[in-house]
Amino acid sequence: AQSVTQLDSQVPVFEEAPVELRCNYSSSVSVYLFWYVQYPNQGLQLLLKYLSGSTLVKGINGFEAEFNKSQTSFHLRKPSVHISDTAEYFCAVSGYSSASKIIFGSGTRLSIRP
Amino acid sequence: SQTIHQWPATLVQPVGSPLSLECTVEGTSNPNLYWYRQAAGRGLQLLFYSVGIGQISSEVPQNLSASRPQDRQFILSSKKLLLSDSGFYLCAWVSYTEAFFGQGTRLTVV
Numbered sequence: 349a350q351s352v353t354q355l356d357s358q359v360p361v362f363e364e365a366p367v368e369l370r371c372n373y374s375s376s377v378s379v380y381l382f383w384y385v386q387y388p389n390q391g392l393q394l395l396l397k398y399l400s401g402s403t404l405v406k407g408i409n410g411f412e413a414e415f416n417k418s419q420t421s422f423h424l425r426k427p428s429v430h431i432s433d434t435a436e437y438f439c440a441v442s443g444y445s446s447a448s449k450i451i452f453g454s455g456t457r458l459s460i461r462p
Numbered sequence: 463s464q465t466i467h468q469w470p471a472t473l474v475q476p477v478g479s480p481l482s483l484e485c486t487v488e489g490t491s492n493p494n495l496y497w498y499r500q501a502a503g504r505g506l507q508l509l510f511y512s513v514g515i516g517q518i519s520s521e522v523p524q525n526l527s528a529s530r531p532q533d534r535q536f537i538l539s540s541k542k543l544l545l546s547d548s549g550f551y552l553c554a555w556v557s558y559t560e561a562f563f564g565q566g567t568r569l570t571v572v
Binding site for chain 2 (some may be wrong): 380389391393394397443444453
């Protein structure tokens, strides 16, 4: 079974500053990893996902994440944030089997200060 | 492409009243469908998932039930709502490599 931990429930940053949202996972098998974004009163949208290949994954809106197998991490980064990035961000993990479920972390609320 | 329709967008219901939230999927067949709930300031709680018509698995014992009468339809119900049922309900089509979400229903039980 897989599990995922988002270490920060809230992250405040100033506009145009860099940001890193942390995610660690636990699994006895190989995994797929995801980051989703949720704007207020909306569903979740996929930001990026790691299935295989390059460990540095680029997503929408200038976000990227790096898969680190030795540290079991998949941290999300953006070099310069905008007010519009204010949202909740969810890390998620699933196993390679088609019977696997995607397991979501508890979320990190990113708030951008002008 | 896959599209998840979820309605209504908002709902205010009195305690003890029934509930029916509907979710339909387009662009795929035999999808795995999920119902999640988000309480205020909290993460996603998986409530039910279904791998096919009439097949429902419950993750958390509660006041709610789910049904899958058709391949692309997933319904969340309650006979009598509790105050604690308030929250943001999300339907999703989920595979092991992707998840597509509806826009959610904000339920307030008063």
